[in-house]
Amino acid sequence: MALFGALLRVAICKALLFFSVCFAADQVVNYELEYKYIIASPLGVPQQVIAVNGKFPGPVINVTTNEYVVVNVRNKLDEDLLVTWPGLHMLQTSWQDGVLGTNCPIPSKWNWTYQFQVKDQIGSFFYFPSLKMQRASGGFGSFIITNRPVISLPFGFPDGDIVVFIGDWYTRNHTALRDDLDNGKKLGRPDGVLINGKGPYRYNSSLVPDGIDYETINVNPGKTYRVRVHNVGVSTSLNFRIQNHNLLLVETEGTYTSQQNFTSLDIHVGQSYTFLVTMDQNASTDYYIVASVRFVNESVWQKVTGVAVLHYSNSKGKATGPIPDPPNDVYDKSYSMNQALSIRQNVSASGARPNPQGSFRYGSVNVTDAYILRSIRPGVIGGELRATYNGLSFDHPKTPIRLADLFHVPREYKLDFPHNPVDRPPRKGKSIINGTYKGFIEIILQNNDTNVQSFHMDGYSFFVVGMGYGEWAENSRGSYNRWDAISRCTTQVFAGGWTAILAYLDNVGVWNLRTENLDRWYLGQETYIRITNPEDTDNKTEDPAPDNVLYCGALAYKQKAQKTSSATTLLGSSEPYLSLLLLFFAILYIL
Incomplete structure (x- = not known):
């Protein structure tokens, strides 16, 4: 028995060394975020x-590249809540994106735990509530x-x-x-x-x-x-x-x-x-x-x-x-x-990985699909003030898009978003873009509104290759920066102008495309891009729905009563997880 104990102690020590070497880069960090109203007087x-x-x-969420992040959100507001993480690539898991087209909202007095990995990323971002104009009242914090x-x-x-x-x-x-x-x-x-x-x-x-x-x-x-x-x-x-x-x-x-x-x-x-x-x-x-x-x-x-x-x-x-x-620059629209x-990518700098970020030669990749998204001033549709892309004001399905796919809920959305502005009266609709997995997409953002707008794409960074005033035309491609254009997730589109972006669609899921201007976003100026891997028969390129997925819409009957929980790691509490792993390695070593 003493010999077994000694062998076990040696095995555990070796297992600890093995674990620290192999898994040190993939640590788990836990955060608790409680959303609640307070009274403040920022302007007196x-x-x-x-x-x-x-x-x-x-508070600031501060993590390190490749770490798993577990954020337990407690909703103490008097209305539904979702927290979104713009700029985080969230590989293969739009289930954690925190927008209405991909997630059922967290009801008042409930909590929900987000779980994702910040794989191969660095940088400065921020989180915020994505529903019902809530960011206009706060709820944001830095994500580093x-x-x-x-x-x-x-x-x-x-x-x-x-x-x-x-x-x-x-x-x-x-x-x-x-x-x-x-x-x-x-x-x-x-x-x-x-x-x-x-x-x-x-x-x-x-x-x-x-x-x-x-x-x-x-x-x-x-x-x-x-x-x-x-x-x-x-x-x-x-x-x-x-x-x-x-x-x-x-x-x-x-x-x-x-x-x-x-x-x-x-x-x-x-x-x-x-x-x-x-x-x-x-x-x-x-x-x-x-x-x-x-x-x-x-x-x-x-x-x-x-x-x-x-x-x-x-x-x-x-x-x-x-x-x-x-x-x-009152009389010089070109200054801004x-x-x-002038903001270019540092092509010689390493980012999250040892190889330079500029090693992806985006300028020589053939474009496989192209869309022009035109925005105009908000107008009345069916008695409501609405904002549009290509004459379509997005009408959120009652069942989130990816959840509807998983459970084969029919008629929740349509894969028929128009490639170009359509000459017809504006209308509400549930049209989204059918993205091609590993395709290279060009999106032209044509701003015929009177305000500068910011365009955002969840789940991705894109290359901002061109900007100009007036209407975009085919020959505008001649002005594109095909070498060191900045890669980011939010770009400005000047009033009366256009911005061109390129994105490589290698991240499966359903991802939100929107204006970040809260009034236009609230009025429907958004859509989604759905990216599936047709060759993925074993579902290896997309994470499955999490165990704590919320149900709503046509699937509301599946939702169980709220369970009180605190932040846990992706596989449960971190200490038992480590203990079980160490014991497992120890037994393997002995055997």
Whole structure:
């Protein structure tokens, strides 16, 4: 017996070594996110906002490449909830995407656990609630994927990490905003711009009332910080700048960029950028951090400006005087577009893997399918204000698309989304795109609306190969960047212009294509792309429906009562999982 015990101890030690070597890169991290209303006054007016774990904005989720992420979401709101993770590729598992076309919503007072792997990814992203305009009341937080230690950064390791949320804000909460849209009204001018959930510093006593709490970011002189900026607003493009400081752009939405300095950068709704900022100024005073609106009459929108304070530890006084000017391009529509086109991929930098990101020669791949998605100003369809792509305003099926496929629920959607704008009156519909597995798709985003729009594709990064004003034409392809176009998941489409993207459809599932502008999204400006592998008879290229899948619509009868649970790993609690594995290896070793 003593000999057996000794052998078992040796076996366990060897198993531990084996496990640490083979599985160290695939750790499991657990998070709990509780969504609940709180009262806050970011613009000096008490209002209901959506907090996560009691915080507004919510906590940072910080993980490392290849880790399995388990997030238990508790819905303490008085309405349904889904949390989505834009920019995360979620390989083979649109079941975890957190949008209405792929998931049944989490009912009020229920919880649901998301489980996915951040496979071969790095970068700065954010999570938010995807239903019913809820992001307009908060519920967002930063999602950071850090390099594995074996992969070097294409820049010096920063001295600190700073997350900055910017976004337009209304003192009416999301329920009032969607009531306005339901009644055919426009949302109107926002009441302000928040920085990290707080109102503006009182840089001007006539524009900013006294008593508003503002954000202060503390730094040390001579240090370089990685500053991750997310536009989480409703519908407004913002210009971001830090007084007297250069913004060295290094990454956007999971792709390292060619490094260039900006004094300011336009950041559109739903977009994320990462800068290196060196604190190289003298500390005679604090400095302004500014997020101001773009493409509007600035004299009318003066009050809609976000201002925070950059405070050096040795600062000698408060920031004073006028805020730094925005880009002076009232008569030059090309300024912001040229700035966007200058953002290129760093083709020599490694990302999540040792090989350079630019090794995928997208410019030489033959396009197998093409779509033009045209958006126009919202109009009335069947007595309702609606927004469209190609004249179709998406009408969500009662049973999510992938769930309807799995259980053969008929007539929930149609695979007939038009390749081009159709000359017919706009209508509501359940049409989606039938994607070809491992096809290479070209999507032209034609914006005939009057506002800048942001286009987003779940489950993928795409190459932003071209932009222009006017109508896209066949010869516009001659202007495409076929070498180092930025790869990202959210791109701007300027009013009266077009943007062209290319995407390799290697991720099976059902993925949302949408505008990130919340009013247009709520009014139906979205569709889905369904990608299946016809040769996959053993279902190896897509994860099966999770054990905790929610049922609704035609399958509501299958839903069991809610079970109280806490965050667990993909295979249950992490400690028993490790124990069982070690015991298994130990027994194998003995045998």
